[in-house]
Each structure stands twice: as C-alpha cells, then as structure tokens.
Amino acid sequence: MEPQVKRRYEAKANVIKAMAHPTRLFLVDELSRGEHCVMDLAAMVGDDVSTVSRHLSILKNAGIITDEQRGTQVFYSVRVPCVLNFFSCVEGVLAADLEERSCALR
C-alpha cells in the first residue's frame, strides 16, 4: 500500500478510534441531545473528572465534538451529526449477531 493511501486510512481510523470506547460512545450520545459541561458528564459516567476530560479531548481532537468556554465551565457539544448514524448501524450489527446465534441453535 502506498504511504499516501496508508496515511489516509490512518487519519480515518483515528476518527473511528475516538468513538471506539464505551464511555466516549456514551458521551457522544449524550452530547447529541444537547451541550453539557465536564463535571455533569463525569457525574453521569461515574468516572473521575480528569478521566472524562481526557475522553472529551480525544473526541474534540478527532473533530467529533466542539467546546465553548463560559465562565469557569467548558460546554461540549456534537459538531458532526452524522456520527449518530454509527449508532443505528452498530445496533444493526448487534441485532444480526443475535439472529445468527439463534439460527445456529435450531
């Protein structure tokens, strides 16, 4: 594979990698319904604030979410709505898995 093509796939993988974590998936899901600040998200998730902050910075770095500072708080929100399509597709994959498994039992 040519290095140019390879770099392109690496860039794409980087975006997907940002979504490839249960907490970050939850964050995107939650932020798609409206903006939230870090401490509120941390409370929902149940992890340390620093951990959630790192997850958010990964998502922001990948270009999936944006932030806006208001006072001492930073409010995050989803920047690219199409990532929500991931969810329905992934549900489809999981559903297909279930079906296949139940077929195998017959």
Add this chain to the structure above:
Amino acid sequence: MEPQVKRRYEAKANVIKAMAHPTRLFLVDELSRGEHCVMDLAAMVGDDVSTVSRHLSILKNAGIITDEQRGTQVFYSVRVPCVLNFFSCVEGVLAADLEERSCALR
C-alpha cells in the same frame, strides 16, 4: 451508569473498535467491493499473512464480515453494508477539520 446500560455501550464500542484500525478499515473497504481470500488481502496490505488473518478474525468476531471456506482458501466478505456509511461520515469529519484549520489561518 447502570451496569445494563454500560454493557450495552461496551457491546457497541466493541463493534466500532473492530473498525478502529487503518488496516482493518482498508480490509472492510476492499471487501465491500467483493470477496477476497486471506493471502490476496495480505499482499495488498503488505503485512504478514498471520497479522491479516488476525485482523480478519477481529472483524468477523464483531459481526462485520463473514467467511466462507472453499478448498484450502477462506473467502471473506462484508456482511453488514451499513458500515460503509462510516466512511462517508469520517470523510466529512476530516473535511470539516481541514476547513476549520484553514479558517483559523485567516
């Protein structure tokens, strides 16, 4: 977060995690255009056959691709077409990043 909800997000993240690698992204892209056997894919990628075989098993395990043995060869193909939507969305994210960066220069 309740353990039930958490497990759900873990399952979803697992599917996305399977796509979160440049080589595996390439494999899905290539397989979406038609089935291929392992050694052919390994030649395209330029990695060891065993490495590619492992990547394929991860994708298969996630429910994204299927395999079919014919003779000594195993042919893989995409099982859930909607994963291809990932690509266009990811392109969108990368394009938005570029635009933002060029805006910042003005």
Add this chain to the structure above:
DNA sequence: TGATTATTTGGCGTAATATGCAAATAGGTT
C-alpha cells in the same frame, strides 16, 4: 490579592493491543 470552582495536564501502574515468527491445523493432490 487571596480564595473558590472547573478543567486540564503530568506521572505512574496496569491492562489491552499489535505484529512477526514459528508451529499447528485443515483441505487438496499425487
């Protein structure tokens, strides 16, 4: 300025992932 609150970053231990080589497995052929 000093105190308070929210967020980010450094450091560190631990866990997961990636990759190639060599060996094992499986199907086909002679």
Add this chain to the structure above:
DNA sequence: AACCTATTTGCATATTACGCCAAATAATCA
C-alpha cells in the same frame, strides 16, 4: 500415506490505551 498450500494459533515483545491521584491552569468572586 506423504506432500503442498492456505489459514489459524501460541508465544514473545513492543507499543499504546486507561484511569486515578496530585499538581497546574484558568476564570470568577470576595
């Protein structure tokens, strides 16, 4: 059976990701 070919798996190693604590940074307010 022995042999060849394609694929998978065991193992060792290197790299990367996680998550918390503590410290640093930033904005606000008394």
